[in-house]
Amino acid sequence: AVAAEAGNDVILWSRNKDVVSDINKNHENKLYLKGASLSPKITATTETSALQNCDILLLVVPSQHLGAVLEASKDQINSKTPLVLCTKGVEIKSGLMMTEMITEILPENPLAVLSGPTFAIEVANKLPTAVTLACADESLGKALSKTLNNRSFRIYQSLDPIGAEIGGAVKNVIAIACGIVAGKKLGDNARAALITRGLSEIVKLGLAKGGRRETLMGLSGMGDLTLTCTATQSRNYALGKALGEGIKIQDYLKGRITVAEGLSSSKSVTELAQNLSIDMPICDAVCSILHNNADIDKTIAQLLARPQKAEV
Ligand SMILES: NC(=O)c1ccc[n+]([C@@H]2O[C@H](COP(=O)([O-])OP(=O)(O)OC[C@H]3O[C@@H](n4cnc5c(N)ncnc54)[C@H](O)[C@@H]3O)[C@@H](O)[C@H]2O)c1
Numbered sequence: 001a002v003a004a005e006a007g008n009d010v011i012l013w014s015r016n017k018d019v020v021s022d023i024n025k026n027h028e029n030k031l032y033l034k035g036a037s038l039s040p041k042i043t044a045t046t047e048t049s050a051l052q053n054c055d056i057l058l059l060v061v062p063s064q065h066l067g068a069v070l071e072a073s074k075d076q077i078n079s080k081t082p083l084v085l086c087t088k089g090v091e092i093k094s095g096l097m098m099t100e101m102i103t104e105i106l107p108e109n110p111l112a113v114l115s116g117p118t119f120a121i122e123v124a125n126k127l128p129t130a131v132t133l134a135c136a137d138e139s140l141g142k143a144l145s146k147t148l149n150n151r152s153f154r155i156y157q158s159l160d161p162i163g164a165e166i167g168g169a170v171k172n173v174i175a176i177a178c179g180i181v182a183g184k185k186l187g188d189n190a191r192a193a194l195i196t197r198g199l200s201e202i203v204k205l206g207l208a209k210g211g212r213r214e215t216l217m218g219l220s221g222m223g224d225l226t227l228t229c230t231a232t233q234s235r236n237y238a239l240g241k242a243l244g245e246g247i248k249i250q251d252y253l254k255g256r257i258t259v260a261e262g263l264s265s266s267k268s269v270t271e272l273a274q275n276l277s278i279d280m281p282i283c284d285a286v287c288s289i290l291h292n293n294a295d296i297d298k299t300i301a302q303l304l305a306r307p308q309k310a311e312v
């Protein structure tokens with residue numbers, strides 16, 4: 001929708017025939033984006049041959065499936081086509097960041113990361129939004145920003161893709177923690193503490209992976225963290241809130257088709273932090289609750305009982 005609003009012809013590839021038909025016939029995607037009216041400039045297809053002649057490819061498949069989709073379609077992708085990663089997450093299977101995984105599959109394609117506080121429905125409905133577009137190649141970053149920027153979608157440029165990516169991947173895990181605190185009615189102080197100490201975890205991991213502090217403090221870091229940790233429309237926050245209210249994760253996920261990336265990223269981020277010898281206690285706690293069936297109250301008590309330490 002952003003690319004179309006900026007004047008581009010857009011083709012959406014989907015595996016789902018009903019989604020394709022809804023977009024082409026009704027200019028809507030009722031299954032995944034109810035309430036948004038899409039531009040007729042957007043057409044959809046299930047054919048990966050559509051990837052052949054694109055000027056830019058925006059990658060939006062959820063993190064645990066993007067690798068398989070790229071592997072299956074890589075023969076259709078021209079090695080000169082710039083790839084813009086919009087997915088937020090870390091692959092569990094390989095422990096790789098999305099940009100690292102993409103580079104293994106498509107080593108020659110130029111790569112950028114587009115990330116920031118962007119609830120899709122607000123973006124599609126043209127509400128004012130600002131994001132980071134990070135690309136190591138400055139002139140390509142400028143060209144991509146110019147192609148995608150529109151009157152309601154303001155793009156800031158950055159040269160730090162890995163920093164932009166870390167913020168987007170880890171904030172989902174911290175948002176689940178904030179949701180749990182809301183569900184358990186532990187108060188606004190606790191949420192502010194989680195956001196701040198969550199940011200500290202994002203910065204530690206981001207710097208260890210070669211990201212820059214200013215990126216982690218920007219729209220793709222602190223900006224997206226703030227949004228996701230404070231809004232009930234976040235799927236990650238909502239998942240945490242349900243758990244905090246005592247709903248079992250299997251019951252909550254039953255019948256849901258949309259992704260809460262923090263569920264998988266809590267595992268992959270925790271493993272990544274362990275491999276890099278980085279202490280990320282909030283992400284660890286979320287991982288234990290989601291994947292090791294840890295008791296929420298005991299986990300919170302353990303977090304609070306950690307030895308006192310200097311803030312920085
Ligand atoms: N929704 C948002 O507000 C938003 C904003 C910014 C970034 N993101 C990121 O974008 C990514 C996708 O999120 P979303 O909101 O579109 O998720 P979603 O769950 O709403 O939709 C996922 C889409 O991917 C498709 N899909 C799922 N598994 C697939 C597979 N194995 N192969 C091919 N296609 C598959 C689904 O059919 C669907 O079209 C996530 O990493 C998310 O963090 C989402």
Ligand SMILES: O=P(O)(O)OC[C@H](O)CO
Binds near residue numbers: 119228233235259261
């Ligand atoms: O609904 P969430 O929690 O997946 O968040 C969506 C976007 O990442 C917000 O920037």
